[in-house]
Amino acid sequence: MLAVPALIWLTAFLLGPMLLVLVVAFLKKGTYGGLLWELDFTHWTQIFNDSYLKIMFLSFVQAFATASLTVAIGFLLAWSCSTLSGGSRKWAIGLIALPSFLNLIVRIYAIKLFVGFEGPLQGLLRFLRIPFDEFYFSSNQSVVFWGMFSSYLPFAFLPLYAAMEKFDFSLIEAARDLGANTVQTVFQVLIPNLKRALMGAFVLVFIPSLGEFIIPDLLGGAKQMYLGNLISEQVLRARNWPTGAALAVLLISAMLIFYFLGARPNGPSSEPRR
Amino acid sequence: MLEINNITKQHGNQTTLRNVQLKIEEGEFFSLLGPSGCGKTTLLRLLAGTETASSGEVLFRGKRIDDLNPQERPFNMVFQSYALFPHLSIYDNIAFGLRIKSRKNKFSESEIDKKVEAMLAMVHLEKYAERMPGTLSGGQCQRVALARALVNEPKVLLLDEPLSALDAKMREVMQRDLRALQQKLGITFIFVTHDQEEALILSDRIAVMNQGRIEQVCHPREMYESPQSAYVARFIGSNNEIPGTLVEDTAAPFVTLQIETSGVQQRVRGQMQGGSLNQGQVMAFVRPEKIDIFKNGAATTEDLQWTQGVQKNRILGILTNLVFRGQFNDAHVDCGNLGVFKVIARLQNNLEIGDDVELVFAPVDTFVFAVNEIE
Numbered sequence: 001m002l003a004v005p006a007l008i009w010l011t012a013f014l015l016g017p018m019l020l021v022l023v024v025a026f027l028k029k030g031t032y033g034g035l036l037w038e039l040d041f042t043h044w045t046q047i048f049n050d051s052y053l054k055i056m057f058l059s060f061v062q063a064f065a066t067a068s069l070t071v072a073i074g075f076l077l078a079w080s081c082s083t084l085s086g087g088s089r090k091w092a093i094g095l096i097a098l099p100s101f102l103n104l105i106v107r108i109y110a111i112k113l114f115v116g117f118e119g120p121l122q123g124l125l126r127f128l129r130i131p132f133d134e135f136y137f138s139s140n141q142s143v144v145f146w147g148m149f150s151s152y153l154p155f156a157f158l159p160l161y162a163a164m165e166k167f168d169f170s171l172i173e174a175a176r177d178l179g180a181n182t183v184q185t186v187f188q189v190l191i192p193n194l195k196r197a198l199m200g201a202f203v204l205v206f207i208p209s210l211g212e213f214i215i216p217d218l219l220g221g222a223k224q225m226y227l228g229n230l231i232s233e234q235v236l237r238a239r240n241w242p243t244g245a246a247l248a249v250l251l252i253s254a255m256l257i258f259y260f261l262g263a264r265p266n267g268p269s270s271e272p273r274r
Numbered sequence: 275m276l277e278i279n280n281i282t283k284q285h286g287n288q289t290t291l292r293n294v295q296l297k298i299e300e301g302e303f304f305s306l307l308g309p310s311g312c313g314k315t316t317l318l319r320l321l322a323g324t325e326t327a328s329s330g331e332v333l334f335r336g337k338r339i340d341d342l343n344p345q346e347r348p349f350n351m352v353f354q355s356y357a358l359f360p361h362l363s364i365y366d367n368i369a370f371g372l373r374i375k376s377r378k379n380k381f382s383e384s385e386i387d388k389k390v391e392a393m394l395a396m397v398h399l400e401k402y403a404e405r406m407p408g409t410l411s412g413g414q415c416q417r418v419a420l421a422r423a424l425v426n427e428p429k430v431l432l433l434d435e436p437l438s439a440l441d442a443k444m445r446e447v448m449q450r451d452l453r454a455l456q457q458k459l460g461i462t463f464i465f466v467t468h469d470q471e472e473a474l475i476l477s478d479r480i481a482v483m484n485q486g487r488i489e490q491v492c493h494p495r496e497m498y499e500s501p502q503s504a505y506v507a508r509f510i511g512s513n514n515e516i517p518g519t520l521v522e523d524t525a526a527p528f529v530t531l532q533i534e535t536s537g538v539q540q541r542v543r544g545q546m547q548g549g550s551l552n553q554g555q556v557m558a559f560v561r562p563e564k565i566d567i568f569k570n571g572a573a574t575t576e577d578l579q580w581t582q583g584v585q586k587n588r589i590l591g592i593l594t595n596l597v598f599r600g601q602f603n604d605a606h607v608d609c610g611n612l613g614v615f616k617v618i619a620r621l622q623n624n625l626e627i628g629d630d631v632e633l634v635f636a637p638v639d640t641f642v643f644a645v646n647e648i649e
Contacts, residue, residue: 168355168357170353170354170355170357171357171359171360173322173324173344173351173353173357174351174353174357174358174359174422175359175370176323176324176343176344176345177322177323177324177344177345177349177350177351177423178345178350178370178371178374178422178423178426179345179371179374179375179426180345180370180374181345184374188370188374189359192359192361193359193360193361195361
């Protein structure tokens with residue numbers, strides 16, 4: 001009984017829209033946008049063309065790279081935070097989480113300004129008399145990646161930190177005592193015991209970054225398109241709702257697959273029992 | 275074999291170890307005993323290498339080891355929380371150290387298997403090899419932790435309150451097993467505990483620690499029968515305390531103190547412990563089982579004489595409580611301004627609550643400490 005409001009909420013605002021997208025994905029596009037209530041599959045074959053497949057592949061690579069790097073750096077940050085003492089720990093966590101309190105657009109523009117023509121980065125390069133191409137930074141893949149990384153880092157850091165805080169650090173002492181060096185301790189004790197949190201953090205970053213379109217749009221300019229951009233382009237500019245919906249269905253299916261692969265690792269429970 | 279020279283440890287402005295000086299012999303069961311916060315665990319971690327000293331040195335068989343990493347020391351540790359790896363089976367937990375070392379020492383899988391099986395047999399856990407640590411009881415986890423440390427054949431085994439998480443019955447079993455194991459293997463055990471009874475039962479020698487200092491190092495019996503400081507006397511076993519002032523007397527080797535009982539001046543003789551003192555405020559300690567209790571006036575001259583010419587100490591009081599425990603009984607005796615004395619004694623002549631009684635104890639069982647040493 002207590003779950004009823006939540007179920008109503010989920011049906012109205014999550015399941016409903018999702019079903020709508022699924023239905024739209026199989027309808028025919030109207031001549032001037034809009035929808036015709038006729039079953040149509042032609043756009044389903046169209047979306048698997050070479051340039052779209054390339055975009056999908058690149059989106060996948062981008063999301064994978066973002067998730068890997070945020071989890072790796074988030075892991076190191078979480079580890080060092082959990083070894084700090086109370087006061088400085090609070091500060092460190094605050095500083096890491098702080099950017100996510102700001103509006104995404106503001107944050108992205110801050111990066112844009114930082115690397116832009118009059119920004120401090122170019123100023124520094126000029127000051128150091130290092131020759132560079134002024135247009136290099138204005139719409140560049142690495143800047144997109146930087147934007148993705150900095151936006152998603154807290155999403156990887158927080159679950160890892162939560163897991164690390166519960167981690168029994170005497171296990172590390174035990175490993176050292178039994179002769180393990182730092183690398184052996186990390187790979188044979190720390191990572192296996194935090195497997196669940198690592199997978200969770202990876203999925204938490206990978207899924208939204210697969211559909212990300214604001215960051216590539218603002219930082220990447222028109223140089224490279226990702227799956228998210230493609231969908232927004234189809235829906236908002238080309239007014240081709242069925243194609244956009246088909247792409248969205250594809251994206252959601254991919255996410256679901258990764259969710260079930262990532263969030264449910266096989267084997268015995270990796271949660272430490274105390 | 276293991277020498278701890280002048281070790282001091284500071285955490286910020288807090289000193290956890292002060293000039294600790296210890297020598298631990300080969301094959302000894304050595305206990306570090308003290309209340310929480312006395313520095314015993316810090317000292318153990320310092321030996322393990324998970325903590326570094328601010329000054330001083332640790333020598334093992336004549337070689338300095340305090341600058342070595344934990345993995346380079348021939349020591350292994352059993353942790354208070356067991357610290358078993360939850361993602362590994364019991365077998366893999368025990369094999370962990372051997373597999374880590376296998377690159378250097380070239381243990382083959384079959385050698386590892388043989389050693390692990392032997393360890394499992396030693397701690398009676400053969401059937402549990404494939405189980406995960408989360409499915410074992412506390413006592414079983416403790417055995418695994420022990421096996422995991424001992425399989426590496428350490429020269430010294432460090433144990434950090436390994437029995438404190440077990441229930442009383444299990445603890446007793448483990449105490450017996452631990453002692454038997456140590457005697458069988460002949461490895462030096464360094465055992466940290468806050469439980470004085472446990473230390474007395476298990477150890478060859480005990481070091482009592484207080485606020486980062488070693489108070490006394492000796493055999494358990496000596497610790498009980500001849501405490502060198504008031505702190506040790508209070509920490510090991512229980513005591514009745516009698517405040518008084520030292521007065522001149524010719525009762526060597528004993529000292530005499532003047533005490534006041536219900537307004538009457540009286541003298542008590544005892545042994546001065548930990549240094550000599552001729553005058554000043556002192557405190558005398560008597561253990562409950564060293565006191566004989568008589569109905570007032572019922573004690574014979576023989577009861578009252580310790581040796582030729584030396585009388586036993588006598589204090590009067592009223593019996594306020596009596597707990598029957600069979601062969602021995604717990605008695606509480608109100609001695610006026612000296613407070614209530616605890617006495618464990620074979621009771622004579624059917625004493626009853628409310629009786630006037632006389633407490634009699636020998637000077638040799640009366641330990642005297644300077645008051646300034648107590649606080």
